[in-house]
Amino acid sequence: MKFCTIGCGGHASHSHGPSQKLYAQRHPEVELSACCDLNPQLAETYRATFGFQHCYTNLEEMLAKENPDAVALVVPASATSGLAIPLLERGMALHLEKPPGLTLNEYRRLLTAAQKGGGLNQVAFNRRYAPALVRARQWLDRDIPAQEVLHIRYDLVRYSRNESDFSITAIHGIDAVQYLARSPYREIRLTYRELPQSGAGVAAISMEGVCLNGTEVSLTFQPMSGLLEETAAIHAIDQSIHVNLLGTQATFDGETSHWCRGALKSQVMVMNQELVERNGVYYETEAFLNAVQGIGTASPQLEDCRQQVILMEAIRTRKSRVDFADRDATRPNVSDVVRELSGIDR
Numbered sequence: 001m002k003f004c005t006i007g008c009g010g011h012a013s014h015s016h017g018p019s020q021k022l023y024a025q026r027h028p029e030v031e032l033s034a035c036c037d038l039n040p041q042l043a044e045t046y047r048a049t050f051g052f053q054h055c056y057t058n059l060e061e062m063l064a065k066e067n068p069d070a071v072a073l074v075v076p077a078s079a080t081s082g083l084a085i086p087l088l089e090r091g092m093a094l095h096l097e098k099p100p101g102l103t104l105n106e107y108r109r110l111l112t113a114a115q116k117g118g119g120l121n122q123v124a125f126n127r128r129y130a131p132a133l134v135r136a137r138q139w140l141d142r143d144i145p146a147q148e149v150l151h152i153r154y155d156l157v158r159y160s161r162n163e164s165d166f167s168i169t170a171i172h173g174i175d176a177v178q179y180l181a182r183s184p185y186r187e188i189r190l191t192y193r194e195l196p197q198s199g200a201g202v203a204a205i206s207m208e209g210v211c212l213n214g215t216e217v218s219l220t221f222q223p224m225s226g227l228l229e230e231t232a233a234i235h236a237i238d239q240s241i242h243v244n245l246l247g248t249q250a251t252f253d254g255e256t257s258h259w260c261r262g263a264l265k266s267q268v269m270v271m272n273q274e275l276v277e278r279n280g281v282y283y284e285t286e287a288f289l290n291a292v293q294g295i296g297t298a299s300p301q302l303e304d305c306r307q308q309v310i311l312m313e314a315i316r317t318r319k320s321r322v323d324f325a326d327r328d329a330t331r332p333n334v335s336d337v338v339r340e341l342s343g344i345d346r
């Protein structure tokens, strides 16, 4: 199988390159054919560092010469849909970085292109593949029916993140909560504490709401705090699951614990893993490239990402409420929703 990747910048070099190299080492049937970046030095460094055979500065030239079976797209969010649409239309198997479109309009065009081309696609929501979150979801599926989860809290905390549009990072939390809830959102209220002293568009963001299955949710996004942290707390009657995705202490890289009436039932520490394993990027790359070869399913796909894009855009445009009930209430019933969603998970 011939694989190519587009964009050799920060996130690609930090996470995708090491993941692609590791996957190729473990799966010799996969050929790292070529990488591409507008910047020739970045392209050459990526090629040499991660073991790609060739590098290019022109995407179309790379595709014409290499004729790959699968492609990853890791370019600035503003460039993603413009580059992804022609790839999807021609049926190319595509692993595309989040967000899947900057707006609902872009998202719809991506989805239409995917449906037209009929190829496989996977959106890079790597939290779904981070071991700490994967374990939480496994325990939920085993022990707590979706409609019995009372509340999910998700805190995505960063420092010195004064970019004007934090919504394209917040979308990770929006996706992770939907994945843990095992249900679409029904309605979300949003509030903002604007931080003009930190820069234009910078704000602490809070989201409160409820999912279609009755689970209440609360999400906070703090771009300018004092630490880097990402945690989830899931509560049901007699049971709670706590997830620390990143691990803020030197001794561990993440942790998931399951509590029953005050007693610790299970605890897993994510330790001694490669960065790209604990942040999930290796496992999402593995899921995608396996799926291209007919093993397992690629998830999430574009069709699973509509609500995430709507809520991301709501943050950017400072909406105070998003009501999904009109459209999503037409789904048959909660158990069908749960079955439908569990079918897309790995």
Ligand SMILES: NC(=O)c1ccc[n+]([C@@H]2O[C@H](COP(=O)([O-])OP(=O)(O)OC[C@H]3O[C@@H](n4cnc5c(N)ncnc54)[C@H](O)[C@@H]3O)[C@@H](O)[C@H]2O)c1
Binding pocket: 006, 007, 008, 009, 010, 011, 012, 036, 037, 038, 039, 042, 057, 059, 074, 075, 076, 077, 079, 080, 083, 097, 098, 099, 124, 126, 168
């Ligand atoms: N999943 C995560 O946790 C996570 C974290 C950071 C970034 N991201 C996503 O990764 C993507 C890239 O972000 P980044 O921070 O690496 O950006 P970046 O600017 O560092 O890198 C993007 C690269 O794409 C290249 N590029 C742009 N247009 C191109 C084209 N037509 N052909 C070839 N190369 C092209 C640029 O030259 C640049 O080197 C974004 O979509 C971002 O949302 C995801």
